[in-house]
Amino acid sequence: MSKTISANLAGITPVLAADMTMAIIINIALMIGFGLQHSIMARSGFKSIITKIIPEHTERSTFCMISGVTLAAVMYFWQPIGGLIWDVQSPMLRNVIWGLFFAGWALIFISTFLTDHFDLFGLRQVYLNMAQKAYSPVVFTEVLFYKWIRHPMMLGILIAFWAVPTMTIGHLLFSIGMSIYVMAGIHFEEKGLAKELGQTYVDYTARSRRVIPLPKG
Numbered sequence: 001m002s003k004t005i006s007a008n009l010a011g012i013t014p015v016l017a018a019d020m021t022m023a024i025i026i027n028i029a030l031m032i033g034f035g036l037q038h039s040i041m042a043r044s045g046f047k048s049i050i051t052k053i054i055p056e057h058t059e060r061s062t063f064c065m066i067s068g069v070t071l072a073a074v075m076y077f078w079q080p081i082g083g084l085i086w087d088v089q090s091p092m093l094r095n096v097i098w099g100l101f102f103a104g105w106a107l108i109f110i111s112t113f114l115t116d117h118f119d120l121f122g123l124r125q126v127y128l129n130m131a132q133k134a135y136s137p138v139v140f141t142e143v144l145f146y147k148w149i150r151h152p153m154m155l156g157i158l159i160a161f162w163a164v165p166t167m168t169i170g171h172l173l174f175s176i177g178m179s180i181y182v183m184a185g186i187h188f189e190e191k192g193l194a195k196e197l198g199q200t201y202v203d204y205t206a207r208s209r210r211v212i213p214l215p216k217g
Contacts (some may be wrong), residue, residue, distance in 0.1 A: 023079035024173060030074045031177040037070045039185070057129035061122025081170030088165040097165045104159030107145070111152040114143050140197065142204065148213040150190070150204070154182050155211050186210060 040046050041063050051059050088094050116138040118124040128135050145152035161175040190210075193201050 020081055020083075020169075023081050023170070026077065026079050027081070027170070027173055028177060030077055031174070031181065034070050034074050035181045038067055038181075039188075041066065055129070057125040057135065058122070060119075060125055064121050078174075079170070081168060081173065083169040085167040085169060085172050087167075094165040097163050100163035101160055104156040104163060107156030107159065108153050109156075111145060111156065114146060114152075115140075140201075142208075145213075147208070149209045149211055151186055151211050154186055155213075157182060158211070 041050075047059055050062070054062055088097060112120050116124060118127070119138050125135055149155060158179060161179060164171065167175075190205070194205075
C-alpha cells in the first residue's frame, strides 16, 4: 500500500503540485463553510434570532433547506484531485466494500425513522401548525440501533465516507475533513442533549457507546 501511494505521489510535477495546493485550499474552505453554516444555525442562540424573522414552525425546515443549498454549493465548487490512495482490484472485495457503502446509507435512512424522520426535516412542525395543533418534542426512546450506540446516523455517514473501493486524494481530503466535523458535532450535540434531557441522557451514555457498537468494558 505504501509503495503504491509513493508511486502515485512521485509523478506529480511542480505545476500540478501548485494546482493541487489551490484545489486543497478551495476544498477545505468549502468544508469549513458547510461546517459553519451547519453549526451556527443549529445553535439555540441563532434559532432565537431567526424565529423573530420567520415563523417558529418553519425554523427546522429552513435549516434543512439552507443546509441542502450549502451542500449543493460544496459539490458544485468542489475541485477534483486525482492521485490514487488505494484502488481495490478484486471484484469480490469491491462488491463487499460497495455493500458496506450502501449499508452505511441504509443505516442513516433507517435511523431517521427510529427517531422521527419528519420532525428531523421540519415537516412535522409545519404539519402541526397547519392542523392547528401544539408542537410536542419527540420523546427519546432506546430502540434498535439506539440500544447500543447513541449516533447511528453519524456511524452511517462515516461508513459512507470511507467504504469506497477507489480512494483518490480528493476523496481522502473530503473524508478526513468531514469526519473531523462529524466527531466535533457529536461532542457538542451530546453536551446539548445532556443539558436538555438531564440525568436520563447521562445514564444512557453510561450504558451505550457513542459511535462504534463495542461492548462496554
